[in-house]
Amino acid sequence: MLIAEHTMTDLYFRTLTSALHDAGVCTPVMVIDRERLDHNIDHLIDVMNRGFDYRIVAKSLPSVPLLQYIMRRTGTSRLMCFHLPFLMHLIEHIPAADILLGKPMPVCAARHFYAWHGQQTSSMCFAPELQLQWLIDSPQRLQQYEQLAQELNVRMRVSLEIDVGLHRGGFQPGEAFIAALEKISRSPWLSLSGLMGYEAHIGKIPALLGGPTAAFNATRQRYAACVQQVRDVLGEAVLKTLCLNTGGSTTYPLYDADSLGIVSEISVGSALLKPTDFDVETLEHHLPAAYIAAPVLKRVQQPEIPEAPRLSRALRAIGLLPKQGCYLYGGNWLASPCYPAEARLSSLLGRSSNQEFYQLPADTRLQQDDYVFFQPTQSEALLLQFGQLAVVEQGRICDWWPVFSYPDTFPQYRLQRARQPQPCASTLMQPD
Template sequence: MTQMYFQNLTQGLQQAGICTPTLVVDKERLDRNIDHLIDVLNRGFDYRIVAKSLPSVPLLQYIMRRTGTTRLMSFHLPFLMHLVEHIPAADVLLGKPMPVAAAEHFYQWHSQQTSSMCFAPELQLQWLIDSHERLQQYQALAQRHNLRLRINLEIDVGLHRGGFLPDQQFINALKTIAASPLLTLSGLMGYEAHISKIPGFLGGLDKALRSTQETYRHFTTLIKETLGNDALDGLCLNTGGSSTYPLYDQDSVGLVNEIATASALVMPTDFDVTTLEHHQPAVFIAAPVLKVVKDPDIPMASGLSRLLRLFGRLPHQACFIYGGNWLAQPCYPTPCKRASIFGHSSNQELYELPDDHRIRPDDYLFFRPSQSESVFLQFGNIALYEQGRISEWWPVFNYPEAFPATAQARRHSAAAEISS
């Protein structure tokens, strides 16, 4: 990323009249990252978009068109409902096990939708189950309401964040599903984000990948031994993640058939890893500069400030920005870092600047988010940047009003405001 890049981005933002902190997605860089993903998918894999990392319906729809997928992964009940409402053709896999009460809330909400609701949970929704106990809870839910549930089993392939081990509990879960007229085994989900982080003295990336694949194969073997040789046909055998998806090649085809990723397409700083060196950062926070300060002083300590500045402990130039305290790192101007004089601020945060940088009020300080899933939701509509201008505004997820807990909480909040 060059100085010219950010100068052009600044010009595009100013021409669009952007005067508040704004999340910007560079569409051309996004497209190049998608192309890298497609190269891997062409080795023989289906693709599931991790919706929490790109929480915007137009953004998801754009990537769905570019990659030819209808598969999404959802991690949050209100956002699952938002996806069902706005992308009813999607096939959705839950990315984490939900309390059975969350599933009950979903079906209550779905039953209240109009007949035009095209989403069929019995065909398009996979609930992730991590234990035999939770499976029994979901089986009881299905029996109470006569629901047909697709069950995807979370398996521990080495991350040790939970899920089934390849033991008798897993076999019992398979038998429970097979014996139920309301439950269907839809697949396995084996998340393996640890692979790219294993240090060399523990065997490194290659050993971790081999171990993960061997464990995954053990699970699929147990399925065939328990349910028959044809039991794997049509199952969703999901794995992968943003830091690991490029590792899957033709040798993995036949073991797994679906890869999940999303953050790699926009590249927050948490994904600056060797496996993604060919990707480019495609998302930035643009924070308007409110004030430029020459020789900033510590309050009540101007003499000490001069001394610290003499030894390079205080800057000669700094600026206060509109907002701050985000999960993000400044990336332009460089070098640039948060000043320690006033500490963190979500209102006007102070950043040290290069002595010779000619920044002015109404310019922007640019940041790279460290993650996308929560940061994307803090700025309102996303500004889409392409060919030197802001071409579109894409809304982010919101909570459906029909979500019972949310609606109830809002009513209580409103009542409290009135009574006060």
């Protein structure tokens, strides 16, 4: 099924079409090409073999069977999670995972989590004090988490977010960072689990500002400065136990032996499916591995604008209205049509999430009940719109992988909190 040559694109999508027809697929579906996924995983493993640990970015691959497949192929149990309900979902289904929060959560989210975890049965195998790292980005949040840990009588592992150049928040080397390290080292409720420095800006720095190479070197220097301050405050022995996380899908191939000793772990997610937002120079060796297949509901010859037959003929004559097209089952996705290659959204008829119209080339072989294929712009939002992922291998659908869902206990817990009695306005207005 793995076909890399551009000249084979037509054959590739006709093979996908046959696989979908054979499986009786009649609704829009996200297709995962397992052979292309394996190809991308192999390139990732080549980089990890330089000496780095690998953490899977779960938001970009939001399916438990998909994550489990990648975990087996890469030999990792490390996940990065960005959403409280999905943290619970992961713990329920992959309780052996080591989980790092990918963004700092409001302290009430941590409160929700511990209330939920405390309601689980004694068979729950996940131990937050050993397997979960909360991300802390400021002295204020650090204080909030310490107070919560003391209130709940739990010990929390915290990882400090450091600003290595993206300037989206986090600590920078200096007094505030040192104070945070010292506060954690003194706290009976907190323990330092590592650092996290995200650097998605690297590939977007223009040549005028030094380009990606200069940005990567500056990022590494900022990370190294934070590592040195950890060494100075806590000592080399503590530093060696920490998770020093960085990287991303567009930057992971840049890490080599020169980065060892500064970072120990690299996070990657979207690169394994390569949506169009990740069609960048550093991922030239990767292949797209995810496609939306949308069934063709209606083939239309000489399409017309409603109530305007003469205008429609004139627009077709000058090429502003196509001579033929099709209405799809669904539409309006964050995705670009890729097969048939000349399929284009008709701007005159607009967007539709129900039956979107696409113009087709005059020589197309596309028929009713065939599929128009789209390549997603990103994976994290698109995969969640499809309840089951159709896994294709060797020209057939070999499996169906469900996407993430919200745990049943999560909305129940929110409802229980909402029902707690609240002080009325008259009580709040009474003087002391």
